[in-house]
Amino acid sequence: MSPNPFRRGYDTLSIQLIVHDLQPGSTVRELSYVIHAQDQDQSLVLGVQPTLEQAQGIVQRLSFETGHFSRCWEISAEHLPEDVLNQLFLMRTDLHALQLEFFQNANQSVIGCKLRNTPWTDKHLDLLNTSSAALRQQQLDYGLPAEFVEILHLAGQADVRFLLFDPDAAFLDGLPIFKDVA
Structure with a gap:
């Protein structure tokens, strides 16, 4: 938690694509979209979504349009x-x-x-x-x-x-x- 009581939310949010081979030597793969957040000096994993659209929806809800929780x-x-x-x-x-x-x-x-x-x-x-x-x-x-x-x-x-x-x-x-x- 931030030592500044006015600060809310995360510093940055990002999405990382993870590709898993389901069978060795096969072309069958599973895609996951990992949502990361930066909270001061700590990197956090907020969740994993099966589609990019779902991950982007979560990032948008967490970041708001203005980028601010409350001004x-x-x-x-x-x-x-x-x-x-x-x-x-x-x-x-x-x-x-x-x-x-x-x-x-x-x-x-x-x-x-x-x-x-x-x-x-x-x-x-x-x-x-x-x-x-x-x-x-x-x-x-x-x-x-x-x-x-x-x-x-x-x-x-x-x-x-x-x-x-x-x-x-x-x-x-x-x-x-x-x-x-x-």
Whole structure:
């Protein structure tokens, strides 16, 4: 399992054709299509199908059309300290240089943000002439709280586009919990 709680699914999926001779010296063969997945540094066999079409159908269902399981996450506001959460409600809404936009529903105590130009990997951010470390430092220098920036970068690396902090939402395993949130 990934140490980043926002990451879901497999890194890559592939299909391998296996040909078995049913009788030595015979031209009678059995074909199998093995579905492989890459999960970080581990290669997995997800299944074997008798036809290429069936194997392709499974790969398509697992990878989805966009390649993403979900680009919008609603997580508990308790993943941030109360003072940090309050500070976010006072932020400017448009921070394009920091690859971030805020929006809120103050009546429901929900603060959300749109992460721009995800995934926040060095390879992708290089296209913007920056790096993940440089973006993180710019966000901290601007005054974004370190606890928030850490969650932002986990989400950004996982290609999350919208992140909502809601007091009624579920906890996300792997993130710290601050019990002082009202």
